[in-house]
Amino acid sequence: MAFDIDTFAGDSVAIxxxxxxxxxxxxxxxxERTLRTLRYMCDVEFHTVCYLxxxxxxxxxxxxxxxxxxxxxxxxxxxxxxxxxxxxxVHGITVEFDxxxxxxxxxxxKDRLDPIKQSLLGNIVGKDFIxxxxxxxxxxxxxxxxxxxxxxxxxxxxxxTPLLKRIAQQETRHIAFYTTQARKRLEASGxxxxxxxxxxxxxxxxxxxxxxxxxEVDHVMGHLFSGEDGLREVHKLDEQIAQxxxxxxxxxxxxxxxxxxxxxx
Amino acid sequence: MSTEVFDVLAYSADARGSHRAxxxxxxxxxxxxxxxxxxxxxxxxxxxxxxxxxxxxTPTHKNARITAFLSGWAYERYWLADALDALTADxxxxxxxxxxxxxxxxxxxxxxxxxxxxxxxxxAVHMAERAVDGVFVEALLGHAIGQASGPVxxxxxxxxGVLLRQHSFFTEEAGRLLASSxxxxxxxxxxxxxxxxxxxxxxxxxxxxxALTALGAADPQWAEQADARIALLPGLAGxxxxxxxxxxxxxxxxxxxxxxxxxxxxxxASAVRRKD
Numbered sequence: 151m152a153f154d155i156d157t158f159a160g161d162s163v164a165i166x167x168x169x170x171x172x173x174x175x176x177x178x179x180x181x182e183r184t185l186r187t188l189r190y191m192c193d194v195e196f197h198t199v200c201y202l203x204x205x206x207x208x209x210x211x212x213x214x215x216x217x218x219x220x221x222x223x224x225x226x227x228x229x230x231x232x233x234x235x236x237x238x239x240v241h242g243i244t245v246e247f248d249x250x251x252x253x254x255x256x257x258x259x260k261d262r263l264d265p266i267k268q269s270l271l272g273n274i275v276g277k278d279f280i281x282x283x284x285x286x287x288x289x290x291x292x293x294x295x296x297x298x299x300x301x302x303x304x305x306x307x308x309x310x311t312p313l314l315k316r317i318a319q320q321e322t323r324h325i326a327f328y329t330t331q332a333r334k335r336l337e338a339s340g341x342x343x344x345x346x347x348x349x350x351x352x353x354x355x356x357x358x359x360x361x362x363x364x365x366e367v368d369h370v371m372g373h374l375f376s377g378e379d380g381l382r383e384v385h386k387l388d389e390q391i392a393q394x395x396x397x398x399x400x401x402x403x404x405x406x407x408x409x410x411x412x413x414x415x
Numbered sequence: 416m417s418t419e420v421f422d423v424l425a426y427s428a429d430a431r432g433s434h435r436a437x438x439x440x441x442x443x444x445x446x447x448x449x450x451x452x453x454x455x456x457x458x459x460x461x462x463x464x465x466x467x468x469x470x471x472x473t474p475t476h477k478n479a480r481i482t483a484f485l486s487g488w489a490y491e492r493y494w495l496a497d498a499l500d501a502l503t504a505d506x507x508x509x510x511x512x513x514x515x516x517x518x519x520x521x522x523x524x525x526x527x528x529x530x531x532x533x534x535x536x537x538x539a540v541h542m543a544e545r546a547v548d549g550v551f552v553e554a555l556l557g558h559a560i561g562q563a564s565g566p567v568x569x570x571x572x573x574x575x576g577v578l579l580r581q582h583s584f585f586t587e588e589a590g591r592l593l594a595s596s597x598x599x600x601x602x603x604x605x606x607x608x609x610x611x612x613x614x615x616x617x618x619x620x621x622x623x624x625x626a627l628t629a630l631g632a633a634d635p636q637w638a639e640q641a642d643a644r645i646a647l648l649p650g651l652a653g654x655x656x657x658x659x660x661x662x663x664x665x666x667x668x669x670x671x672x673x674x675x676x677x678x679x680x681x682x683x684a685s686a687v688r689r690k691d
Contacts, residue, residue, distance in 0.1 A: 159493070160433060162432065163432075164428070196479065199471065199476060199482045199485075199486065200471075200476060202467070202471065203467075203468075203471035203472060203476055206464055206467055206468035206471060206523065207468055207472060207523040207524065207527070209520070211464040211465070211468060217464045218493065220464060221463065221464065221489045221490060221493050222490065222493070224486045224489065224490075225430070225486050225487065225489070225490040228427065228483065228486045228487075232427065232428075247423075247478075247479040247480040247483065248479070249479075250479035251477055251478060251479045251480075254476070254477040254479065255477055261477075262527070262530075262531060265471075265472040265523065265524075265527045266472075266524060266527045266528065269472075269521075269523050269524035269527060270524065273520055273521060273524070
């Protein structure tokens, strides 16, 4: 079914948690490992504006549907960050503007060079670069949604579970957009398929890598995707990405995990 | 202790989405002049991604409070433009041009490079840009409201409320940042003078001319009043942005080709003085 951007925009609603009993966290606080993973997810959600930036400097934002999507998507990801910050706040972990700013400052020179790099690539490659962004976004959103599902399975909690389900549900709408756009653009251009395959196979990393400290990426990915069930998700993600035109046989998630030593021997 | 007044957290939780369910003026006939003005306003309200592409490549993107506001602001602007589409019975016009000129395509790259020189002073420029733009948009919307009647006027008043809230953030933020840095004030004066107003006016020179001409015909004092409001921002007195825009719509207040000429003139003058 074709993705309807007007319906997507019109149906966008803030993730609410006012109906959830956050006091349940005081009676039954989340374990440290779960909180660490939640903090990672919260930081990544708040970091969406930097992913947005990297897309805006390329031809991606010239497409009306992509431009609309980015506006709504950025807003929805921000809501996700707020929701997770509320849970962290009940546990005494405050995520305030100054801390988010400090995280962004820590990225350092990479943060200054990334938009320059993206802009150069985008202008050299042209409209085919949008296919790269859409495919990359599909991979990121799928891994984020999988992460939320895994955390639901690993840390069931009467207040956390419904909240994570709501976030994961909203992420599926993002997946639908990115996947539809990626498929359309990859089908239309051999050059787009070649460039996208090269970019994903060489440079893709789990969502949050590149902006979060490496030990945090390793911890969270190890937490969420270890064991049989976790590995099954990793394989499933690769199968989904490999269904996109030109990406057959790619195993970007397994490869990224292998590079980090997160796959069982 | 924070000195900020605008509550970004409350704004983020409350950013306005679609207005269609509340609009009572949909389907009402509009005078041609009003329809054109609303379509012009619609173009000014949409296209946020172009401006954001220049802002987010600078240190402004590190300021989490500002980016939190901007995510709600862009969302609200999208739906404000949609509301005007509904009132003017215009199928949604493209928010971005189908094809960008070379200058526009490479502008974010140029800005990303320049940002390394100007640093955080650019944040003051961005906030001042939107504060100034808000003055122009309010003047144009006020004129449109004056031409509308009944349900359409009421709808536009509601939309004005949304815009006023946005404007209060930019004005407050610009005021604070400009007050705290002479470098920011100098850079802002230079940058604000070098662009056309309102933001995006250069993409539609004839539309801007028509809108500002109509505004001036209805209220000959609008430019003076707008410039007086802009002058309240620290360091921005005397720019005459509205007056110059009214005189030369769609063009920068200070045309950059004049700068090299002015520099050559100064060089020639100093050579003559040395010779004397």
